[in-house]
Amino acid sequence: MTKQARIIGAPTDYGANRRGVDMGPSAIRYAGLADQLEDAGVSCTDVGDVTAPPAETQDADKRVPEEGNAKFVEEIEAVSHELAEEVEATIAGGATPLVVGGDHSVAIGSLRGAAADADIGTVWFDAHADLNAPSTSPSGNVHGMPLAAALGHRDFAGVDWATAPRLNPENVVWVGLRSVDDQEAADVRDSAGTAFTMSDIDEHGIDEITERAMAIASDGVDGVHVSLDLDWLDPNEAPGVGTPVRGGVTYREAHRAMEIVAEHDREHDSLRSMEAVEVNPILDEHNETAHLATELAASALGKRILGRE
Incomplete structure (x- = not known):
């Protein structure tokens, strides 16, 4: 066991417009996340979940004035603080x-803790x-805003709890965009980041795009x-998500991308932190998407088809 991972659950659906994604951490654990990581040669500790009261018990329409059109802002702030502390302490x-x-x-908390x-x-x-802001979001759903928040973009400028202080804009890379x-x-x-769309993957292949x-x-x-x-991923591969968009990556392309993440980490010690999000068991089929999430996380952390060296 050469690598250590710490599983941190964040059972929220404050940022989404469809209920159920708060059950994602349980579904992913039930799908065998710890076993998959152990098979990858990763020593795994599960510290449970951060505090996240059910959205149904909270007031979605309560607004913080400077946040404008953004739902559940206070609840997301509280989760982000606790999650950032857990991520920072883990590292x-x-x-x-x-x-x-x-x-x-x-991701607001994950990025803030990592940075x-x-x-x-x-x-x-x-x-x-995920570069929307309260003043530009059509829905007010914060799951479409985490990268804007972390970068202090637009309405998030000066919002200390949301920004990741040392996330470098020129080191932001999107892979597989198809609904923007x-x-x-x-x-x-206009950003300093780099965007690769699904068309780029179609043209150059998943290996080249992920390596770049x-x-x-x-x-x-x-x-x-x-x-x-x-x-x-394409909805045919991952049906249990709240905002499916046709034309995504295949099962094998997703695994190959995560394998390249692991290869880069082995060579450069580059993987600082990771999250797997938006698994919604209510919309899933036989927990298929949760199983896929466990497999992809294990691939990113080093699991190989023929085992580890």
Whole structure:
């Protein structure tokens, strides 16, 4: 056992518009996450879940004035604080944080914790850019805003609890975009980050795109946060997600991408933290998407088809 991972559950659906994704951490654990990691040669500790009262008991329409059109802001702030502390402490203890969600708003806490005392980049495996802000979001759902929050973009400028202080904009890489709002598209083009769409994957292949993404994200920083939204995959592969978009990556492409993440980590010690989010058991078929999440996390942390060296 050469690598250590710490599983941190973030059972939230504050950021989503469909209930059920708060059960994602339980579904992923039930699908055998710990066993998959052990098979990958990873020493695994599960510290349970951060505090997240059910969304049904909270007031979605309660607004913090400076946040504008954003739902459950106070609840997301509280989760982000606790999660950031867990992630930061995990890294300080020499382990790799593996956050299991929960909707993608949990990335605000993951990124803040990973960037607390180190310069980081991020690779964002997602159908969506997640660069919306309260003033530009069509829905007010914060799971479409975590990268904007972490970068202090637009309405999040100066919002201390949301920003990741040492996330370098030029080390932000999107992989597999295929559903981006008009304002987001303009903001992605104007950003210092690098965006690879599904068309880029079709043209160049998953190997080249993921290798380029990891190289860009890790250039000149202390480590990379990998954010895996299960809606990155085609809905035929991952049916249990809240915002499915046709035309995503295949099962094998997703595994190959995570294997390249692991290969880059073995060569460069680059993987600082990771999350797998947006598994919604209510919408799933036989817990298929949760099983897929466990397999992909294990691949990213080093599991190989023929075993470890």
